[in-house]
Amino acid sequence: MAHTPDGAASVMEQYHHALGEKDLETVCRITGPAFDGGMKECRQLTPMQFGMLSADDVKKLKATRVDRAKLQSKGPDKVVVPPGAIAPQIAMMAAQPKTFTMAWQGGTWVIVD
Numbered sequence: 001m002a003h004t005p006d007g008a009a010s011v012m013e014q015y016h017h018a019l020g021e022k023d024l025e026t027v028c029r030i031t032g033p034a035f036d037g038g039m040k041e042c043r044q045l046t047p048m049q050f051g052m053l054s055a056d057d058v059k060k061l062k063a064t065r066v067d068r069a070k071l072q073s074k075g076p077d078k079v080v081v082p083p084g085a086i087a088p089q090i091a092m093m094a095a096q097p098k099t100f101t102m103a104w105q106g107g108t109w110v111i112v113d
Contacts, residue, residue, distance in 0.1 A: 001108050008079040008102045009066040011109040016086070020061030022050045033103070033110045057090040064088065077104040 001007040011030060018026035028042035035041040053061070070085035083089070083097035101113040 003076070003104055005071045005073050005079050006068055008081070008104075008109040009068050009071060009085075012066045012081050012086070012100065012102065012111075013064055015111065016061045016064035019049070019053070020058045020064075022053075022058075024050075029110075031111045033105060033112050052092065053090070057092070060088040060090050074101075078102070079109070 001011055015027065015030045018030070024043060024046055027046050028039055031046075032039040032042045035045070037044075065087060066081065067085045067087070070082060072080040072082065074080055079102045081100040081102060083093065083099060086093070100111050102109050103112045105112075
């Protein structure tokens with residue numbers, strides 16, 4: 001993945017698509033750094049998140065796109081993705097808007113917060 005905000009946006013889209021596919025390995029590769037317990041905690045908690053997704057949520061997650069113009073670059077190794085940059089939004093995300101912070105680690109973008 002490119003070490004650019006566009007690369008971060010592509011990884012964020014991969015994350016949402018992986019949620020929609022219930023692809024635990026991809027989800028945790030991207031979000032593991034955001035968990036206090038790392039990959040182990042991600043692998044324990046993410047299946048519960050999968051269980052909360054409706055058929056409509058899954059459909060929307062598979063179609064997620066990130067509006068590159070709304071990303072906030074915070075230097076070469078950090079990108080902030082505000083809730084308004086992600087569409088379509090699933091009900092859970094719309095009800096509790098989340099700003100994602102992505103960091104360049106180990107040659108790829110990951111979600112750190």
